[in-house]
Amino acid sequence: MTVLMPTVENAVGETIPPLTAHAVSVSLPTWSANVGYEEGQEWVLSKMKTGYPRFFIHKSIEKFAVAIVEKYGRPGERAMLFPSHAVASRCVEFFRKQAPQLSAEQVRVTDLIPIADKAKAKEINEVSPKVSAVIFPQEHFSIAKTFWQHSGDGVSSRRAEYCHNLLSKGILVDRTEQEESTRMCKGPKRYQNKSSIDATQRTPVKSDRSSQGLDGVTEVQDPTQYVEERFGRNLDLSMTSNAKLAIRRRIAGSLTADVGLTEALALEKDHERIRKVAGFSEDDVYLYPSGMSxxxxxxxxxxDARGQYKSIVYGFPYIDTLKIVQKFGPGCLFYGLGSPEELDDLxxxxxxxxxxxALFTEFPGNPLLKSPDLQRIRALADKYDFCVVIDETVGNFLNVNVLPYADVVVSSLTKVFSGDSNVMGGSAILNPKGRHYETMKQMWEADYEDNHWAEDSIFLERNSRDFVPRIERTNANAEAICDVLRAHPRVKQVNYPKYSPTRPFYDRCRTPNGGYGGLLSATFYSREDAVAFFDNLDxxxxxxxxxxxxxxxxYVILAHYAELDWAASFGVEADLVRFSVGLEDTQELVNIFRRALESLPK
Structure with missing residues (x-):
């Protein structure tokens, strides 16, 4: 399972992985490049081919937005794209609060759907493509971007490419045009499709360097598309519903085998790895476009279910979690240290x-890898009637079982569940034994929208098949790197659940075969050492x-550059370096880290 990365990713602004059209990461190979990115320096920004999708609007999305404005907008306007009218309406509502002087005509939603008499391709009927564009004066772009970033509900780059193609062919049109066309047609509506759940495998389209377009013309794929597909991408979008079912079963813990989709759905459920909560199944798993969503x-x-009350964020969180509860509700009580004393205060x-x-917390936290006392938090929640939302992204359910302590468990499937860094996704799961489960289940069922795009689901299902052995490998590699860093006298602190003072809280939730995860971070006694180490780390x-x-x-430079003193007040130092450890040969990784340590100034 040795992973070799081509050297092209070392260039500033290149996609990570290289030659990947829908890459989730971007190369910022030096300390100065990271600072340059945060400060908006031209030598960095001019080279950015992509960026993290919620912070950097993918170029294919931007092209599609420009085309929509050209067709349906006015000079001086921009558009932000969302997967449904409901999501777009929430963006408009956010606009109303941030810029109440703007009229309904200035900030409006244009819904794009396939037009009936041109939607000939069977594939279109399978995926039911649609996009809702919020069109607004371009000088207010920052408002739309804020909602895009915090909500995580924007369209994916694959959806944008697919739908842009339909728009250019006259297949995707404004809903009002579609309705007008239908009224003028004497016959019945021919486009009233909803994706069906069909458990029958159909013959997959062979992955090749060329594919047949919607109009039947063979189109040559570009090199990045070929690189993305070379490991057996299944292009049969009719299998989307099955792919999503397999994903939900993996998240539920009832599917752990590394097998193809047809075999996966035919397998009996793997009861040995099911999260240990009676009555829990994939029916309590909901997919989202991103973890933040x-x-x-x-x-x-x-x-909606419990009323407009403040929430609690406990422990130093990923920044957008805090922003969500601060900006999209009545406010937040923030306990950034995640200490016992803060629970006493609560x-x-x-x-x-x-x-x-509700109380929102991560298990363990990022980037300090501290673990909250979930047992005490659950006891407080039961006594004083609030919900507990636990983000298990870093820990992941193969290492830790946090569901018994939560009402909702959320996760970013973009991360280790996928592993390939080429698709976004998120999940929320409900605890059927939670005291508010019935009310919450009704709320989810009432207005839940599955906005995870079909192509993204196909990729995510394929990527996640070997989830189990990958977790085992990254656990072992991370511990090896942790040992190397801890042994070096110039390293000030290594943050890892195994060596954290909060390890007892982690071990209480650790599964019988679980490890301590693939994420760790370190600080040095001087910035000079931190910079030299990072710049020389291969x-x-x-x-x-x-x-x-x-x-x-x-990490702190990238996530908190405008608030470094604030982060430091919670023990998160500006010069911290974070490592997400992969599947490379263990000794090779150890040697890479040792060489970087040897490069420290004498």
Missing amino acids: SIFNSHRKLM EQRLESGERYL TAKGPSLGTNFTLSSP
């Missing part, structure tokens, strides 16, 4: 009568985590 929508649905507040919607370097290859980042 699962958090955003969980928060939104909890407010208990005093609760005892005095303060009421909260791994891929960029945002994201959970990749099949080792990926390093000066």
